[in-house]
Amino acid sequence: MQLRSHDHNKCIEAAVNAARDICHRRETRFTPLRCKVLELVWNSHAPVSAYELLDMLSQEGRKRAAPPTIYRALDFLIEEGLVHRLESLNAFIGCPDPAHKHQGHFLICRTCRTVTEVNDKKLIARLTKAARLQGYSCETSMVEIVGLCVECQN
């Protein structure tokens, strides 16, 4: 895994606290369900699918939820910038820096499936430029790079 042994509970806790704080400031509702889903998304640093989240929810003792339950929660979390969607994997991952909303750009390790978010100003500049060269504007950009993470290269 990308992040060597670390206290992952702290990751989850930090994400939840940040989310609560952000939603409070924005006066959006960080309900118990949304909180729970965010925790589940943060269960690992690997992306997770909607139906995996659904299974996890069931194992929390709740009655089996239906797909819209999870998709609605994910929609909210994505809208608030707390979670990103990985288009090439149909999967979701927590945003490590939700304070300012942004489009996520990702590095995906092909062997351990760990995903790392990139925040590269020059990359964003180049994406905008590449679009402009063809006369397009750049409103949002999906970038998903597949390769090997540091660990898996050894």
Next chain:
Amino acid sequence: MQLRSHDHNKCIEAAVNAARDICHRRETRFTPLRCKVLELVWNSHAPVSAYELLDMLSQEGRKRAAPPTIYRALDFLIEEGLVHRLESLNAFIGCPDPAHKHQGHFLICRTCRTVTEVNDKKLIARLTKAARLQGYSCETSMVEIVGLCVECQN
């Protein structure tokens, strides 16, 4: 549409001829079905979904084909670099430059849905660099930029 009035039959014909040539050189089989699917993909400069292709195939007088038929043809065409997959749209588009295999990077117009392929060396360099900065290698990269094309900006 991105490309103003043009003889689109020429686009299709050129794509098919290039494909036939490439497959012949590589000794891979450009069968009638694969050829037909490539033509259908090239019916427009907008991306097309697998099930749309399936519908189009049916309207060609053939007996209704099953999904694996189209997915297998698409897998072949993608493998040969004749078609690209747009991850964010679950759709497919013909490659305008199939002579050398490459990962496509795309500009997607949010209003007319026209897609233009980008080939920007500096962008590729920056993607590689962004990955390396985090210790990742860059094997393939998916880039899909959504904005407005020249026409739709007016």
Next chain:
DNA sequence: TTTTTTATGATATGTTATATCTTCTCTTTC
């Protein structure tokens, strides 16, 4: 407290994709 709004539950269905087994059609070999 009543009204209104927003979130969640429940049911059904739509959309995208693959696994698997069979049949057909070439190509190779004898």
Next chain:
DNA sequence: GAAAGAGAAGATATAACATATCATAAAAAA
């Protein structure tokens, strides 16, 4: 040319991902 083998396509079933819609509940506003 016939038999064997390989690869492509057909057929069936089902898996995986996602949304529409209506009902109910909970929270906020009036």
